[in-house]
Amino acid sequence: TQLLEQSPQFLSIQEGENLTVYCNSSSVFSSLQWYRQEPGEGPVLLVTVVTGGEVKKLKRLTFQFGDARKDSSLHITAAQPGDTGLYLCAGYNQGGKLIFGQGTELSVKP
């Protein structure tokens, strides 16, 4: 069974701090996706990483795909209150289903 383990599950930081969220698996994924979910809304795709070692940037967010395509990380620089939300990593398993990590609830205090 392909599983995605996310850490940390909860993160509460002050505005301006940096943070990293990790998404790990013992299985290889052809690609991994990162979604962000705000309260009362559905998840919204932020990025898809496809190539091992790939780094993608989205403003203050940096996403990395591990060389072996078993893990990914999301780094946020100078976090702002607007970054508050639930961050989910996800990948398609061999059965074609999109499976999600447990999520990281980020709270950025002004």
Place this chain on the structure above:
Amino acid sequence: DTAVSQTPKYLVTQMGNDKSIKCEQNLGHDTMYWYKQDSKKFLKIMFSYNNKELIINETVPNRFSPKSPDKAHLNLHINSLELGDSAVYFCASSRSASRGREQYFGPGTRLTVT
């Protein structure tokens, strides 16, 4: 101009009742999904339809029955509701059933069974 819409947004009902949740997408996608998000925010797929045909059917009680009248609609009917069915249910769609495709999620339906 909402991409994926669900109704109702909130649903409060008693144990034993039967209820339906409706989903519509105007993105022209051919694949639609139902997900369940539990109280710990864990999101898990329940069903997937591609061109109105069921292609993913997770281990879900048969009290849950999806129906896709056309490619733009996917409804979820739940019979004999139980306390454990309380969760947020999300509908999603994608351009195809192939892996790597971005999925677009609706705003969710918060179901509370009392």
